[in-house]
Amino acid sequence: MLPHKQLEQRLQPAVRAVLPDADIGSVLVRPCPDPKFGDYQTTALMALAKPRKLNPRQLAADVLARLEVGDLCEKVEIAGAGFLNFRLKAAAVAKTLSAAASGEHLFFDKAIRPRTVVVDFSSPNVAKPMHVGHIRSTILGDSLARLLGLLGHRVITDNHIGDWGTQFGMLLVGWKRDLDPTALKTDAIAELERLYKRVSAECKDNPATLEAARQELVKLQAGDEENLRIWREMIALSQVQFDAIYARLGVKFDHTLGESFYNPRLKALVDELIARGIARESEGAKAVFFEDLPQLKDTPALIQKSDGGFNYTTTDLATLAYRLETWRPDEVIYVTDGRQQLHFQQVFAAFRRWHPEAPMKLAHVWFGSILGEDGKPFKTRSGETVKLADLLDEAEERAFKVVTEKSPDLPEPQRREIARVVGIGAVKYADLLPNRQSDYVFSWDKMLALSGNTAPYLQYACARIRSIFRKGGETSNREPQTANLELAAPEELALARHLLNFGLVLDAAADEYRPNYICNYLYDLAGHFTRFYENCPVLKADAAERTSRLLLCDLTARVLKQGLEVLGIETLEQM
Numbered sequence: 008m009l010p011h012k013q014l015e016q017r018l019q020p021a022v023r024a025v026l027p028d029a030d031i032g033s034v035l036v037r038p039c040p041d042p043k044f045g046d047y048q049t050t051a052l053m054a055l056a057k058p059r060k061l062n063p064r065q066l067a068a069d070v071l072a073r074l075e076v077g078d079l080c081e082k083v084e085i086a087g088a089g090f091l092n093f094r095l096k097a098a099a100v101a102k103t104l105s106a107a108a109s110g111e112h113l114f115f116d117k118a119i120r121p122r123t124v125v126v127d128f129s130s131p132n133v134a135k136p137m138h139v140g141h142i143r144s145t146i147l148g149d150s151l152a153r154l155l156g157l158l159g160h161r162v163i164t165d166n167h168i169g170d171w172g173t174q175f176g177m178l179l180v181g182w183k184r185d186l187d188p189t190a191l192k193t194d195a196i197a198e199l200e201r202l203y204k205r206v207s208a209e210c211k212d213n214p215a216t217l218e219a220a221r222q223e224l225v226k227l228q229a230g231d232e233e234n235l236r237i238w239r240e241m242i243a244l245s246q247v248q249f250d251a252i253y254a255r256l257g258v259k260f261d262h263t264l265g266e267s268f269y270n271p272r273l274k275a276l277v278d279e280l281i282a283r284g285i286a287r288e289s290e291g292a293k294a295v296f297f298e299d300l301p302q303l304k305d306t307p308a309l310i311q312k313s314d315g316g317f318n319y320t321t322t323d324l325a326t327l328a329y330r331l332e333t334w335r336p337d338e339v340i341y342v343t344d345g346r347q348q349l350h351f352q353q354v355f356a357a358f359r360r361w362h363p364e365a366p367m368k369l370a371h372v373w374f375g376s377i378l379g380e381d382g383k384p385f386k387t388r389s390g391e392t393v394k395l396a397d398l399l400d401e402a403e404e405r406a407f408k409v410v411t412e413k414s415p416d417l418p419e420p421q422r423r424e425i426a427r428v429v430g431i432g433a434v435k436y437a438d439l440l441p442n443r444q445s446d447y448v449f450s451w452d453k454m455l456a457l458s459g460n461t462a463p464y465l466q467y468a469c470a471r472i473r474s475i476f477r478k479g480g481e482t483s484n485r486e487p488q489t490a491n492l493e494l495a496a497p498e499e500l501a502l503a504r505h506l507l508n509f510g511l512v513l514d515a516a517a518d519e520y521r522p523n524y525i526c527n528y529l530y531d532l533a534g535h536f537t538r539f540y541e542n543c544p545v546l547k548a549d550a551a552e553r554t555s556r557l558l559l560c561d562l563t564a565r566v567l568k569q570g571l572e573v574l575g576i577e578t579l580e581q582m
């Protein structure tokens with residue numbers, strides 16, 4: 008068992024002995040924010056003291072008197088307003104590392120109560136190229152899905168593609184009138200985009216085209232054979248492009264149920280909400296009003312327009328109901344940009360009224376924009392939105408230059424493969440590292456730098472550790488190892504203590520939907536490793552020390568690899 012869990016298990020009965028009515032589930036042990044004061048701390052006693060009007064330091068002293076942790080910790084200290092600070096003994100740290108080396112764990116535990124979690128992410132729109140705005144949803148969503156899966160939850164990923172809506176009226180007009188079959192063969196999305204742009208520009212000053220588009224849309228909605236066939240073809244062509252990008256990014260979905268999948272449910276949904284008084288008519292339209300919710304009282308959610316059409320909100324309500332019936336999830340997570348915050352507040356609030364019995368947690372995990380180096384929304388030189396495929400091509404091309412500079416002697420195919428892993432990894436990491444809610448500036452030079460908090464730096468750190476094993480003629484220790492670890496040098500201990508916190512960081516990242524915690528943890532880990540490696544000879548150390556230090560190297564490489572993997576970033580044995 009990991010040391011912080013062991014501490015919790017002993018702390019909780021000690022608290023119960025002093026305060027028999029306390030909720031000991033809240034008595035948790037977390038990393039000490041400043042390692043100067045210890046490895047772990049608990050702040051729970053202050054929270055327990057307050058409502059009971061107890062002196063928190065006295066409570067801490069009373070609990071401490073009943074706490075037996077001498078085998079794990081140095082002297083436990085009561086600090087500040089009444090925290091307890093714990094410093095692990097070197098032997099306890101070494102014991103945990105030995106358990107990891109023998110394959111018992113990799114410093115994290117699977118969830119005790121696995122949950123079923125639906126992750127709705129990526130969700131691009133048909134007949135439009137995926138652009139950088141979709142990149143954040145795809146990368147963040149994928150890493151959250153991987154993280155929850157690693158922690159033992161049952162994860163269901165669903166790509167809610169935009170395959171329905173008014174744009175299809177214009178696309179149908181363009182397809183029937185102006186389609187260039189050769190262009191469609193070479194680059195379907197570009198051709199669909201051309202048609203859409205042309206017709207939508209025409210609609211602005213030609214009422215006849217606008218009317219034609221409306222007619223085509225009505226026919227499509229009414230189930231016209233020909234329009235349905237063309238619409239299906241547009242979806243299939245778009246899906247080919249989406250799939251090519253997902254393959255490059257290593258992203259998979261369990262389901263791709265687009266918006267259109269829910270069309271048959273929309274009418275009944277609106278009828279039911281009206282019948283139950285959850286929605287009502289207003290100026291010919293139908294909407295859910297939230298008079299009792301201060302933040303939503305002025306923004307009713309429209310669910311049927313006055314022309315009878317349904318909208319994004321109607322579809323999202325139907326989608327949630329479907330997910331509830333089909334998967335009975337404990338939680339549904341939506342990953343989109345911050346501009347959709349109001350939309351999801353409305354959807355969640357309306358859904359709670361419609362299904363007050365549904366216990367599931369609903370979370371909108373939103374993110375900021377990607378900016379160019381001029382601080383404005385990220386665009387190409389000619390002012391177009393950047394297409395995701397072009398961006399990934401450029402990442403690989405630039406990474407190829409970096410790799411060639413660093414390792415000119417490797418054969419080209421190998422340099423290309425390294426460049427693929429480094430280029431895609433760099434783009435993903437740059438996207439995951441900032442606090443997701445802030446905008447970030449897209450900078451090739453920064454994300455591809457071999458030093459600093461970047462993917463290439465961490466990928467090289469990983470490969471460097473593997474090269475120690477090659478140099479030493481050792482196979483990296485994939486087999487469980489039973490050797491004892493001896494941790495004596497301060498750099499060795501600091502590295503080992505940092506390894507112990509991997510699971511706490513994974514848990515925090517999952518609880519708050521913030522993969523950036525993992526990025527920063529891995530960056531610090533690589534720093535601890537560098538200090539260790541500079542100060543503690545490994546291959547030149549004598550037998551027992553050598554074995555022990557090689558184990559430390561191997562555990563570091565495994566945590567780095569696992570950490571990057573959960574971010575969706577590949578590593579290589581050799582770079």
Ligand code: ARG
Nearest residue numbers: 127130131132167168169343
């Ligand atoms: N297609 C939408 C867009 O590109 C995102 C959909 C997000 N998911 C959802 N269930 N609303 O903005």
